[in-house]
Amino acid sequence: MKFSTVGVIGAGTIGTGLITDLALHGLNVIAVDVSDAALERARSEVLKSIRFAPMFSKSLPRVSREDALARMIFTRELRDLTPCEFVIENVPEKWEIKRPIYELLDSFMPPAACFGVNTSCIPIARVAALTRRPAQVIGLHAMNPVHLMPTVEVIRGVQTSDDTIAKLLALFAQLGKQAIIVNDSPGFVSNRISHLFMNEAAAVLQDGVSTAEDIDKIFKQCFGHKMGPLETADLIGLDTVANSLDVLFDEFRDPKFRVCPLLRQLVAEGHLGRKTGRGFHTYPEA
Numbered sequence: 001m002k003f004s005t006v007g008v009i010g011a012g013t014i015g016t017g018l019i020t021d022l023a024l025h026g027l028n029v030i031a032v033d034v035s036d037a038a039l040e041r042a043r044s045e046v047l048k049s050i051r052f053a054p055m056f057s058k059s060l061p062r063v064s065r066e067d068a069l070a071r072m073i074f075t076r077e078l079r080d081l082t083p084c085e086f087v088i089e090n091v092p093e094k095w096e097i098k099r100p101i102y103e104l105l106d107s108f109m110p111p112a113a114c115f116g117v118n119t120s121c122i123p124i125a126r127v128a129a130l131t132r133r134p135a136q137v138i139g140l141h142a143m144n145p146v147h148l149m150p151t152v153e154v155i156r157g158v159q160t161s162d163d164t165i166a167k168l169l170a171l172f173a174q175l176g177k178q179a180i181i182v183n184d185s186p187g188f189v190s191n192r193i194s195h196l197f198m199n200e201a202a203a204v205l206q207d208g209v210s211t212a213e214d215i216d217k218i219f220k221q222c223f224g225h226k227m228g229p230l231e232t233a234d235l236i237g238l239d240t241v242a243n244s245l246d247v248l249f250d251e252f253r254d255p256k257f258r259v260c261p262l263l264r265q266l267v268a269e270g271h272l273g274r275k276t277g278r279g280f281h282t283y284p285e286a
Ligand SMILES: NC(=O)c1ccc[n+]([C@@H]2O[C@H](COP(=O)([O-])OP(=O)(O)OC[C@H]3O[C@@H](n4cnc5c(N)ncnc54)[C@H](O)[C@@H]3O)[C@@H](O)[C@H]2O)c1
Pocket: 009, 010, 011, 012, 013, 014, 015, 032, 033, 034, 035, 038, 089, 090, 091, 092, 093, 094, 097, 101, 118, 119, 120, 121, 141, 142, 143, 144, 235, 236, 237, 240, 244
């Protein structure tokens, strides 16, 4: 099984990484976003990442700018996805944004097409129930930056078929990626745990226990983590982290997932992390 054309809906932080990875590995990509500015930003970010990929990884394929451009279509039209065998959705972690996309997608995509839900916390069964092809809906939680991360958390919905899992694994094989398959539950494994870390790190900062730099240093220098929890939140996007905690709070009704007021405040002020140049830390290059 070899894929030639993959659809990507939502060309933000994770969608752009996915487009980069697909183009680097010789696949054609049709990328859809509601925003022309997001599509333009995604195109230039992909070209930049492809140019710098050899500096970050010796194992990634070398692709020219012309080759990459010939493989990518950027559009605002969801219906342009019709030729895709697999569509991966990456719009914000908000049910009211994700829901209408699946209802529409299901109405016009060929019956054999599979839908990959790139989500941080939303249960896959909820998304699958929006379609008439629940067996062909599968969850994936790709890590950022997608083209440099070797492993993806894959979520098997209660109705996801073995055939759909085999198709996603075949696609990952083309991308040189491994999968760890987990069962469906809000936040899966990674985010049910990691979002508590990030939220509590924000609370520790809010309480004046330490600085953002030192909180992250403790995780890096004492626990041997590559990144601290506040840097990780900045990389993910503070809006995405807060939205994900809201999903966890709604799903479990457990106050441990309540968003820390400092995190909420930074989002309200538009300080979303790396993508806006400021979050818990500042990023002058953004
Ligand atoms: N950021 C991460 O590290 C990360 C990691 C794994 C999974 N995720 C999940 O991936 C999804 C996307 O997250 P992100 O961080 O890339 O978000 P983002 O806000 O950076 O990007 C979302 C993109 O979707 C577009 N969009 C909004 N509504 C749309 C619509 N109706 N149709 C098409 N495009 C639309 C926006 O214009 C934007 O470009 C979320 O569900 C998130 O939880 C994120």
